[in-house]
Every structure is written in structure tokens, then in C-alpha cells.
Amino acid sequence: MGRSLICISNLMREDEILSALKRGARSTSDIQRITRAGKSCGRCLVIIDSLVEDYLAQLPNDPQKRIDFEI
Numbered sequence: 510m511g512r513s514l515i516c517i518s519n520l521m522r523e524d525e526i527l528s529a530l531k532r533g534a535r536s537t538s539d540i541q542r543i544t545r546a547g548k549s550c551g552r553c554l555v556i557i558d559s560l561v562e563d564y565l566a567q568l569p570n571d572p573q574k575r576i577d578f579e580i
């Protein structure tokens with residue numbers, strides 16, 4: 510996790526996608542809109558879907574814990 514390249518077409522790394530999630534992205538289409546990931550050939554969309562799903566699964570329900578998690 511971290512600096513691995515996820516979107517080869519647009520040179521977007523995993524940490525850039527994680528950063529978008531921390532800033533409020535909640536779907537693959539949000540990631541596409543906020544970053545350039547997944548906006549060309551689409552081969553990375555499955556990986557982005559997985560990153561979004563994993564992130565949302567870890568997101569606490571408690572609003573205060575959520576703020577701490579997203580910082």
C-alpha cells in the first residue's frame with residue numbers, strides 16, 4: 510500500500526486515491542472526478558473499486574471516530 514501505481518494510463522498512485530477518499534470521495538466515480546484515475550482505458554477500475562470498498566468497510570460509524578480516521 511502507498512506509492513504503488515494503480516492507474517498506468519494517468520500515472521495515479523494508490524496514495525493519491527487514498528487521499529481522495531480521505532477528502533470525501535465515496536465511489537469510483539468520485540475518484541475519477543477528483544483524480545484522473547480510471548478516466549482512460551478503464552483497466553484500473555476494478556482495483557479502484559476494491560480500494561473504495563476496503564476504505565468504506567474500515568470507515569467507523571461514529572462521527573468523531575470518522576473524523577479521526579480521515580485526518
Ligand code: FES
Pocket residue numbers: 515516517518519546547548549550551552553554
Ligand atoms: S489504467 Fe487507469 S484508465 Fe487506464
